[in-house]
Amino acid sequence: MTTVTSTGLALDLLGRHRDRLEAAVSACATREFYAAFDESPSPRVYGETAAADGKAAYDAWLGTDFPLETPGASGTVATERSPFGIDLEVRYPRVTDVDALMAAAQRGMKGWRDAGPGGRTGVCLEILDRLHARVFELANAVQHTSGQAFVMAFQAGGAHALDRALEAIAYAHTEMTRTPATARWEKPGKHPLVMEKTFTVVPRGVALVVGCNTFPTWNSWPGLFASLVTGNPVVVKPHPGAVLPLAITVQVCREVLAEAGFDADLVTLAAEEPHDGLAAELAVRPEVRLVDFTGGNAFGDWLEEHATQAIVFTEKAGVNTVVVDSTDSFRAMCQNLAFSFSLYTGQMCTAPQNVYLPASGILTDEGVKSPAEVAEGIGAAFEKLLGDDARAVELLGGVVNGGVLERLYAAGERGEVLVPSREVTHPAYPDAVVRTPTLIGLDAGEDADVYEQECFGPVAYLISTSSTDVSIELFRDTVQRHGAMTASVYSTSDAVVGDMREAALDAGVALSENLLGGVFVNQSAAYSDFHGTGANPAANASYTDGAYVASRFRIIQSRRHV
Amino acid sequence: MTTVTSTGLALDLLGRHRDRLEAAVSACATREFYAAFDESPSPRVYGETAAADGKAAYDAWLGTDFPLETPGASGTVATERSPFGIDLEVRYPRVTDVDALMAAAQRGMKGWRDAGPGGRTGVCLEILDRLHARVFELANAVQHTSGQAFVMAFQAGGAHALDRALEAIAYAHTEMTRTPATARWEKPGKHPLVMEKTFTVVPRGVALVVGCNTFPTWNSWPGLFASLVTGNPVVVKPHPGAVLPLAITVQVCREVLAEAGFDADLVTLAAEEPHDGLAAELAVRPEVRLVDFTGGNAFGDWLEEHATQAIVFTEKAGVNTVVVDSTDSFRAMCQNLAFSFSLYTGQMCTAPQNVYLPASGILTDEGVKSPAEVAEGIGAAFEKLLGDDARAVELLGGVVNGGVLERLYAAGERGEVLVPSREVTHPAYPDAVVRTPTLIGLDAGEDADVYEQECFGPVAYLISTSSTDVSIELFRDTVQRHGAMTASVYSTSDAVVGDMREAALDAGVALSENLLGGVFVNQSAAYSDFHGTGANPAANASYTDGAYVASRFRIIQSRRHV
Known part of the structure; x- marks a missing residue:
């Protein structure tokens, strides 16, 4: 009974992280200040060796085969060059067989669905914790793919991205649990009718996350975790220029999923050569029912028009x-x-x-x-x-x-x-x-x-x-x-x-x-500021509101006389 | 200051109907039995003369020009024949100028937006009350367009349809008010940052509701009210065989909107000859951002594929x-x-x-x-x-x-x-x-x-x-x-x-x-049973869940230092 054990483990994880979840849910409702992950890379916060350890962990990846199994991959790609002038030469599996990738992504869906909203939330919160433990390594990876300076990479690419991910998980948890798992319905009358009803959250299908070069984590994690926590397997297609931060992300996701007894292929990395056109191929697959995209208008508009079998969330560009x-x-x-x-x-x-x-x-x-x-x-x-x-x-x-x-x-x-x-x-x-x-x-x-x-x-x-x-x-x-x-x-x-x-x-x-002090127009705070509105051509979605999570799952009911 | 007055009137209406709203919101959360509108057409419930009065009101429409102003209309159509063998010969304005219709629909958007979630909810609840006062007239209209027997027309086309409408309004109200109108955000630190933030619900754009022949009210009202209460003007395109129930609906909407000081053209009836193709023309207009459709798979699938500028909610067909x-x-x-x-x-x-x-x-x-x-x-x-x-x-x-x-x-x-x-x-x-x-x-x-x-x-x-x-x-x-x-x-x-x-x-x-008694598989109860799941090809939406309402509006924030 793998499922029972997995769900039990997953619920243990929820117990471990419940306070954090509740604080995030509360902050989303009040829009008051909250941060679960400290934005200061100071040794006083993270310890004396954290920065050096993280840098060393990042350095160790350079010139190696990144240890990820991707179903449907053959050969590798190494596509990253740091804007600071270094070729990363990290090799990732190159996806060439999309059929195999789709089949593998779907294999673990039933077990993941059966973990329920609580179990899935527990696993996702544990993933955030593990990512946080590697936040300096991630910051280096973000720095040397996006070109962000280190402190920004630590904040926007690490702590703030974790908070945006937690925000998405909190919204999704609220949405999934607003319908009770069971209910008793009693219609009064001469012959009262009494029914017991069961409501089950089910996934939509495979979710595709298309990452961007400039904010590989901050812009990918909300969609990734919103889709994953609602029961959907996630295929992460990184920008060829910013693979490592998402490779580390996928590695952590797979590790936690497997430890909790779920199929690691629920999260996969789909790396490609710059002109493979993998995102376009994946986005219109019938198995793909959710697409999250950050990037230019041309491909974003194309997705909105062509991936009609999926719900498409885009963040494109505009004139600020x-x-x-x-x-x-x-x-x-x-x-x-x-x-x-x-x-x-x-x-x-x-x-x-x-x-x-x-x-x-x-x-x-x-x-x-x-x-x-x-x-x-x-x-x-x-x-x-x-x-x-x-x-x-x-x-x-x-x-x-x-x-x-x-x-x-x-x-x-x-x-x-x-x-x-x-x-x-x-x-x-x-x-x-x-x-x-x-x-x-x-x-x-x-x-x-x-x-x-x-x-x-x-x-x-x-x-x-x-x-x-x-x-x-x-x-x-x-x-x-x-x-x-x-x-x-x-x-x-x-x-x-x-x-x-x-x-x-x-x-x-x-x-x-009238921003005059330490708040800048280009910054938005998780739990309080919505990022994007979905109300103008620059984006059709917002981090994070109800619309960002509500359509990522469906509710299936059954009913019977009592 | 029309707006202020309108909003005040609208909030008065909310006060009048607040108990009903709260009961509906609560029932949606518990999925327990609730009905705001009595399903029994008995004189003991509705009074001795209600049935005869309603029949007379219905009869009075036959052979007349239905008194509705539709912008962009010229001439009339009379397209209804009762399955019970009577030509209705009610004449409705025929829409021929879609540009004019779109312009008129949008004219009142700002005032309606400014009424806020509470004001709009008040107006929509008042509309339901007025529709309820005409429930016998509506039942006759549903009977003689759909072919439903009278009691079913009263229930499915009247009382239950009102409950489904209230359910949609309740979900939308919950969704619109989960973000506070204002918040204070205080980031601690050596130099604390304090911001005041304002969050405003804004509409998506024009909403199109495409009605069906068999359930002109039950299947149209959820989408109509979900779109209207979230701030969007609604163009109602009835099935040519079932116009009257929606003409009465639109008449009541316009009456209440105008009384409360809003633009009556926020709700319009777009009638047509059977082969005018008006729904397809309207559905792909750039002004149209929401489409609700009930009907056959061919047009439903077409809408999902082609109305990519809009969010499309469909209820089509399947093999039960x-x-x-x-x-x-x-x-x-x-x-x-x-x-x-x-x-x-x-x-x-x-x-x-x-x-x-x-x-x-x-x-x-x-x-x-x-x-x-x-x-x-x-x-x-x-x-x-x-x-x-x-x-x-x-x-x-x-x-x-x-x-x-x-x-x-x-x-x-x-x-x-x-x-x-x-x-x-x-x-x-x-x-x-x-x-x-x-x-x-x-x-x-x-x-x-x-x-x-x-x-x-x-x-x-x-x-x-x-x-x-x-x-x-x-x-x-x-x-x-x-x-x-x-x-x-x-x-x-x-x-x-x-x-x-x-x-x-x-x-x-x-x-x-194992349904053996007084519950039947083809019946679903508002507030408790979801109608459709959105998880199989028969429908991409459900009456009513969070996904049905969350994307019908957006939230726009502003922020400033305190």
Whole structure:
């Protein structure tokens, strides 16, 4: 009776992690601050040897065959090069037989289904715990695939990603358990009817998770765990440039599943050569009923249109917008914006791109500032943040791929270069490709073809409009048509902020107002901030709301007279 | 300030109906018995004149122009003929300008959004109350469009439909309010970060509801109210054969919306000539973001594939299955099955069709019964239920359209006629088309091409298999491939019932076990039984679970430092 034993083990795991689950469920409901995983990589938190041990564990993978069994694989691929200038040369099984992969993925479904919501939740929470134990190793893996600086990789790729995963598990657990496992139904009357009913959560089918290059864990884990905890086997198709963080993830998932008596093939890694087209092949397989995708619009839109046999959750791209009207803290505003442009070289789906401001200037605590003066202010903030190479690289990280560089070079030809980009030399990695952001001046009326497109990377546009009203209208219109993951406004006027809130509701994008301190528009906090809204073309889903989990399983009932 | 007033009025309505909402929310969570609307059309419940008044109100519509304004309409259509033999000759505005309809539908979205979850819920609950006040009129309208007998039309088309609508509203209200409207987020640290956050429910866009001929209210109201209460304007496209019940519905919606200060065009009726193809045109409009459809597989599958800009909820068709293994109440079993075959002439998406039983016979309290003897038993039960024409018509109702008759005639050529259909004369409606069900004997091995297709109407197949194990395997296989809305099993063996439960989980269909009394497989109770599972090809959605409501709206947040 493997199943009974497995379910028992799984429920033990739930018992072990129940407090964490309950805290997460509660935080999702109140949207108050919560973090289950400490974001500080300090030795005081994680111990004196944690950082070195994690680095050593990461280093040990380089140039090796990563020890994962993937059904349907033959041969290996080694596709990763660190933006800091190192070829990883880690070899992963290359999937060539999708039939075999699908068959293997489905083999353990029944046992996993029978573990029930509680058992599956226990196993998934244990996986998070094991991933947390390897968080420094993961941080190095994220750093050297995405190009994030180490501390960011530790936070966004480690602790925060774990919290986003826990959030998804918490939402799914709430959703699965809102219907009782059994119920007694008694219809009154002359001859009362009494029925006993049983409600069972069943999976949809195979889930596909398509990872991205820049946030291999943060953007993949919510979908991975939402699908897994609801009973679905998960095939993880990493970006060829960022395999290792997900290989480690899959390794941990398989290890915990097997230890608890479930089929390890419930989670598999489907690695490929860059042009194998594996994601497109997998996404339209009849066995695949759930797809989670993070990446560019072209393939995201293709998935939404073609993978009609599945429910498709996409996070694509848009034109993130800042409307600047006025501020009572000009320097803090410039500092905040400069930080948002610089963080990870603007290679975030949440990084601001289009800054609309009146050509006549904005009212500030330092007087009226023209667009040129605002550019100067931001330039000065860049200088402060990024003037020193050794400090700059800790904020910028590395340029993730050649496409980003090409867009950066081309941007200067599309408008007036208000602040030029500069090459930064990494003190530790001489081959690292590091650049500061550029600020390009555009005109709202003439340059729509430029600023209506996403320019992913260290390029921001300062766009002169005829008034703040026009800025807000441009914001509403461009986001409705082209999408956005984030928006922000700077204004000392309640009326302007109110208009901007209205426009944000119309455009379907989250709004940050007058950020001046330690919160940045491109950051979102698990359990409190929704990431993406699903209400504009940049994403059809959100981390994490009810819609993100509710359709990943179904309820099957049976009923009988008592 | 129309909006403020409207929202205030709407919240007053919520206050008026709050007890009902809370009772419904609670019943959905416990799955215990609940009914907000009395299913008995008795004068003791509804008053001495209610039935006559309702009939008179219905009669008054015949031959008239139904007083509805539909934007984008020109001219009228009159497309309804009662299965009881009367042309209704009610004229409805015919939609010819979809652009105008879309523009009008969207005009009131902002005010409706701003009413908030509470205000919208109040308005929708008031609409249900007003529909309830017209329940006898609606019952007549349902009777003379669907062909349901009066009591069934009152129950399924009136009281039960209202409960399904309330259920959908309750689920949506729970979903919309699980995220607080505001939250305070405080991140501890050396410099604590404190943010105030606002969360606003926003609609997806225009919702399209495509009604069916047989259950114009029961199958349309859940989607209509789920979409409306979450903030979306709703375009109701009725089946040309069953317009009046939805015209009354739309009239009531518009009346209540307008009284509360909202735009009446938030709910519109889009009537058409039978071959206008309006549903297909509407379903792929970019403004349309939600589609609810009940009807045949061909168009349902088409919608799932082509309306990729929308979220599509379908209830289509399948092969509902009964596995008969053994029983300790042969007569009660035959009676129960015969009732399920007869109710509304088998014209229910939940009516059983395929009865699998061993060719060697089943063990019963009356000894072993061969398939021929089971057919005899069911035939005897038909005789008891339907032997008297005047009583028979109250169970059978009328044949809804010519397609049903054609399938009935053709069925006899596809197998052995074990029980023939018979023409029934309606005592009150001489032109009514009324037929009893036929029972056709098939062989599991030879006749798969017959029983693997839905034969909507009064046709049931008694299918001989080599054993109950084979019956269960056939059930699992045919439902996985062709879908089913219902399944049931008769067995005195715990092992067989257990196997059948497993098969039902695998096939993704709800199971009824050993129904012998006053509960029938084709009936489902709001708040307790899920209708459809979304886990097999017969439907991609369920009335009502979290997935049915969660994706009908999105949450937009804003945040600011405190």
